[in-house]
Structure formats: C-alpha cells, structure tokens
Amino acid sequence: MANELTAWDRVQIARGQERPTSLDYIGAIFNKFMELHGDRLCRDDGAIVGGLAAIDDISFTVIGQQKGRNLKENKKRNYGMPCPEGYRKALRLMRQAEKFNRPIICFIDTPGAFCGIEAEERGQGEAIARNLFEMSGLKVPILSIVIGEGGSGGALALGVADEVWMLENSTYSILSPEGFASILWKDSKRADEAAEVMKITAEDLKNMNIIQDVIPETEHLCVDNIDTVAVTMRDKIIEFVNRYKEKTREELVAERYERFRNM
Secondary structure, eight states: OTTOHHHHHHHHHOOOTTOOOOOHHHHHHHHHHHHHOOOOOSOOOOEEEEEEEEEETTTEEEEEOOOOHHHHHHHHHHHGGGOHHHHHOOOOHHHHHHHOOOOEEEEEESSOOOOOHHHHHHTTTHHHHHHHHTTTTTTTTTEEEEEEEEEHHHHHHHHOSSSSEEETTOOOESSOOOHHHHHHEEEEEEHHHHHHHOBBHHHHHTTTSSEEEEEEEOOOOOGTTHHHHHHHHHHHHHHHHHHTTOOOOOHHHHHHHHHTTTO
C-alpha cells in the first residue's frame, strides 16, 4: 500500500469495520480449529477467542482478540475489549499449550482492555499483569501478530512473545491517539497530530526494533481478499516454528527475557 499514508490514515484503516478479524485469519490460515471456552473461574469472554489449531501436521494453540462487524456482534464481543475473564482464558490456554508443547500464536486487535467498573472489581489489572508475568516464562515458542489495533495493556497482555509482527496498516501503542492528545494537549481533536508523534505504525516500530516483521498489505484488506495476506502469514508461521523448534526450553525463556530487556 502507498507509503504516502499518514499515521492517522493507518489508524483509521486499522479500525475499519470491514477489516478481517482474528477468526477470519484463523479460518484462512489453519486447516483445523477447535474453539475452547471459559476461564474456569467466572465465565467465557467473547472478546477473546482461542483453541486448538493445525497447519498440516503442526499443532498450535491460537488465541485472538475478537471484534464484531455490527451492533449485535459487537455487543457479544464487547467491541474487542476483553474483561479479566478473557485474559484468564487466554492464560489457561497458554498453560495448556506449554503442557503439551504446542507453539502459541496470538492475534492482537483491541482498542484496549475493558475499563468498566465491573472489570476493575473482578481484577482487570491483576489479570493483565499475570499474563505479562507468566508469558515471559512460558517454555514454548510464542508469536504475536498485530492485525488491527494494538491498544495499551489490553494488547500487551498477548504481546510478550518471542517475536511480534504487524500488518502494514495496523497500529501498536500505549493508548489511543485521542487519549494521548487529551492528556498532552487537553484536546482530543488533535489525535491526527498525536498519531504522528507517538510513532505507532508498523514501519516506526520496526525501525525501533520493537517488532520483528512487517507483513505488507497490497490492497485494502477485507474478508474477500484475506488470502492475499493469509498465505504469507501461513508461510511465515511455518518458518517461525522451524526457527524455534531446535531451541531448548531454557533458551526460549532466556532469549525472550533478553529481547524485552534490550528494548
């Protein structure tokens, strides 16, 4: 896609309602997928999907933040903003992946964790912090791919990975440009200016070595043309597994630790 797009342009594209979701990518990349539900503590959170998947004879645990495309779907998925139960479900599946030695693939696409009072009452901050802590020590390869919005700690809770990739028109940031502008300039209408200052695009983050790869988008992405990037993702995921399968469990954890310490 043309390089003349501004950071704010890419924010708008990342938020696009027609943009493929985690379930779209899971269906396009993997031969099989069996969704698993619930955190075994409270309830199931529709904003996080996850389960067992396969590419040919390679088994994976796949977890993604899921948005809806209309009002009914967004109410079910809470607009892609997970509650504590969603992060605890994700962690349950990650622990299961470690037990059975399956690589973990995470799809990141959220404006941020749900900030309602009920989420805080059920331990939103603890749930996110627990994911950060435990992901850092999981002894299986972890790959996180930002496919749309990667907002705040809500995104980082699935982002403590051996490698983080981004689609060309996705974003990854500490908060929204509107929130940044409101804090810095007391004016959310300067969000387009904030997006440039924040360095939230895939190109910016690759240049700063925060992410490891940028997946090109040759056209306006939607479900109808998802195969244009899904094939690339599939090939790259297989390459990722082959790169990491020879590493010992101790090497995985040590190298992941060093990667984040050196940012």
